[in-house]
Each structure stands twice: as structure tokens, then as C-alpha cells.
Amino acid sequence: MDTKRDRTAWLRGGSAKCLSSPGKQNRPCRLVLLGAPGVGKGTQAEMLCEKLGACHLSTGDIFRAAKTLNECERTPTLTAALDYMRKGELVPDETVLALVAERSKCLRCKGGFLLDGFPRTVTQAEALDKLLAKQKVSLNAVVSYELPLEQVVARLGGRRTCPGCKAVFHIDARPPKVAGICDHCGGKLYQREDDRPESIRVRMAAYETSTAPLADFYRKRGLLVSVPAEGTPERILEQTLKALAR
Numbered sequence: 001m002d003t004k005r006d007r008t009a010w011l012r013g014g015s016a017k018c019l020s021s022p023g024k025q026n027r028p029c030r031l032v033l034l035g036a037p038g039v040g041k042g043t044q045a046e047m048l049c050e051k052l053g054a055c056h057l058s059t060g061d062i063f064r065a066a067k068t069l070n071e072c073e074r075t076p077t078l079t080a081a082l083d084y085m086r087k088g089e090l091v092p093d094e095t096v097l098a099l100v101a102e103r104s105k106c107l108r109c110k111g112g113f114l115l116d117g118f119p120r121t122v123t124q125a126e127a128l129d130k131l132l133a134k135q136k137v138s139l140n141a142v143v144s145y146e147l148p149l150e151q152v153v154a155r156l157g158g159r160r161t162c163p164g165c166k167a168v169f170h171i172d173a174r175p176p177k178v179a180g181i182c183d184h185c186g187g188k189l190y191q192r193e194d195d196r197p198e199s200i201r202v203r204m205a206a207y208e209t210s211t212a213p214l215a216d217f218y219r220k221r222g223l224l225v226s227v228p229a230e231g232t233p234e235r236i237l238e239q240t241l242k243a244l245a246r
């Protein structure tokens with residue numbers, strides 16, 4: 001069983017520290033991944049992190065980790081955030097920004113980072129600019145994954161996730177070695193609540209209205225790199241690395 005990079009500092013926030021620190025990279029890669037829900041950002045993030053030695057910083061994973069806390073450990077704000085998430089709606093900017101600000105030391109991770117699911121609105125992107133400036137680091141690129149809607153929906157329908165290490169599989173396209181069991185930590189895979197058809201519709205609408213405009217935001221800053229998200233994950237990884245090297 002292989003192990004994934006420890007992300008305790010990101011998932012728990014506050015004074016939590018990662019159990020093992022990443023190796024120092026000479027040129028740490030600092031990326032944002034953009035794209036519709038289910039396009040494959042999390043899958044690419046895992047593969048890219050392995051290749052680049054960077055840390056996968058997903059805001060969705062922070063919320064899913066919070067779900068495993070018992071009721072009295074969750075703040076009312078976090079409980080409200082989980083409600084938005086269940087329905088497929090975006091969590092309010094102020095909640096997301098408070099959580100990311102509390103974890104901003106992860107932006108200085110020696111291995112670099114891949115932000116996945118953040119920023120998701122122009123307000124969040126502007127706030128990220130300020131957080132990066134405060135940490136004296138800057139983005140290398142913003143990768144935007146593009147895929148027709150019907151293929152995105154098929155990916156979401158077959159997704160299975162590990163509650164322990166958050167690894168992502170697909171029942172047809174990326175099955176685990178043993179059905180229903182995580183390859184990395186042996187956790188029992190589950191289907192996300194927000195992958196139900198009614199939540200998927202809300203998530204797609206939120207993406208079109210709030211997140212799609214970010215492509216223009218980053219294009220104007222000369223950071224946007226578009227990558228078609230068709231084909232196998234390995235092929236998309238190859239295309240991403242090629243596009244980043246240009």
C-alpha cells in the first residue's frame with residue numbers, strides 16, 4: 001500500500017503541523033487548478049503533486065474533513081458551510097477566506113502547492129493575491145481544465161472517494177485495485193453527498209456564474225494555461241506538464 005503526502009496542517013488548520021515535511025524543491029511549483037466540478041482537478045492534483053513534490057491544497061477537502069468531527073467540535077460557521085456544500089451551493093466567501101487565511105503558512109510549503117477549489121470567485125482570487133503577497137510568494141500558473149458537460153456529469157456519477165486519505169477513484173475509468181477499498185490507506189470508499197443529480201445541477205450553475213469568470217481574471221494577468229481534460233488521467237497529466245513547460 002503506498003502512502004500519500006501528509007496534509008495535516010491544511011486539513012486541520014490552527015496550530016496543526018504536518019507529520020512529515022516535504023522535501024525542499026529548488027523551484028517550488030505554485031499553481032491554481034480551475035475547471036468545472038468533476039472535470040478531474042483532484043485527480044490531476046494528486047498526480048501533479050507526486051510529480052512536482054508539491055502539496056495538494058483543496059478547500060473541498062477541508063470541509064469534508066470537518067464532517068468527520070463530532071458536533072461539539074464543529075463551529076456554527078462550519079456546520080452552516082457543510083449545509084451549503086450538501087446542497088451544491090458555494091460556501092460564503094467570508095467563511096472560505098477565514099479558513100484559508102488560518103492556513104496561509106501552507107502557501108509557503110517548501111515543496112510548493114496546488115490550490116484546488118480555491119479561489120472560486122473573483123473576491124476569493126483578489127484575497128488570494130493579498131495572502132500570497134503577505135507570504136512573499138507568487139503563482140507560476142493557473143491551469144484551466146476544459147471538458148464538455150456530459151462527460152463531466154459521467155465522471156461525477158462514477159466517483160468514489162476515500163474518507164481517510166481523500167484519494168479519488170472512478171468505478172470505470174480509475175477503479176481501485178480492490179473494489180470499494182482505497183489503494184493508499186485501505187479506507188472504505190464512499191459516494192459524495194453532493195454527487196446526487198440535484199446537487200450536481202446547483203454546482204454546475206454556481207460554477208458558470210461565479211467561477212468561470214476567473215479564467216478571464218487570470219488570463220489578463222498572463223497566468224492562464226488551458227488544458228483539454230479529455231482522455232486518460234495520465235494523458236492529461238502529460239499535457240499539463242507540457243503546457244506548463246512552455
Ligand code: AP5
Nearest residue numbers: 037038039040041042043060085091117155159169170173
Ligand atoms: P470541491 O471539493 O472543490 O469540488 P468541485 O470543485 O466541485 O470538484 P470536484 O471535487 O467535484 O471534482 P474534481 O474536478 O476534483 O474531479 P475529480 O478529480 O474528483 O468542492 C465541493 C464543495 O465545497 C463545493 O460545491 C462548495 O460547496 C464547497 N467549496 C469548496 N471550496 C469552496 C470555495 N473556494 N468557495 C466556496 N465554496 C467552496 O474527478 C471526478 C471523477 O472523474 C472521479 O471519479 C475521477 O476518478 C474521474 N476522472 C478524473 N479524471 C478522469 C479522466 N481523465 N477520465 C475519466 N475519469 C476521470
